[in-house]
Amino acid sequence: xxxxxxxxxxxxxxxxxxxxxxxxxxxxxxxxxxxxxxxxxxxxxxxxxxxxxxxxxxxxxxxxxxxxxxxxxxxxxxxxxxx
Numbered sequence: 882x883x884x885x886x887x888x889x890x891x892x893x894x895x896x897x898x899x900x901x902x903x904x905x906x907x908x909x910x911x912x913x914x915x916x917x918x919x920x921x922x923x924x925x926x927x928x929x930x931x932x933x934x935x936x937x938x939x940x941x942x943x944x945x946x947x948x949x950x951x952x953x954x955x956x957x958x959x960x961x962x963x964x
Contacts, residue, residue, distance in 0.1 A: 927951065933958045 929943045935956045943951035943960070950962035 926954075929953075929960075931956060931958065932960060 923942060923944065925945045926942050927945075928940050929951060930938060931941045931943075931953045932938065933953070933956050936953060936958075941953050941955040943953050946952045946959055946962075948962050950959050952959045
């Protein structure tokens, strides 16, 4: 094989690999299979950081209690409001 053909052969391999990858990604079997179901947001709820160690200071859904206060749906702690 001549050394003049080697760059062309390399280019053909690169383009061929790209075409196979592109076709595999567009195949119907490559779609997401186990997606999470959509749930409607809770009316009036907010995702706030919980200040309790029980919740690990993570963001949880907080529901309005009234007077500007919010109750954590995970641990039940009430935060905020007018003091």
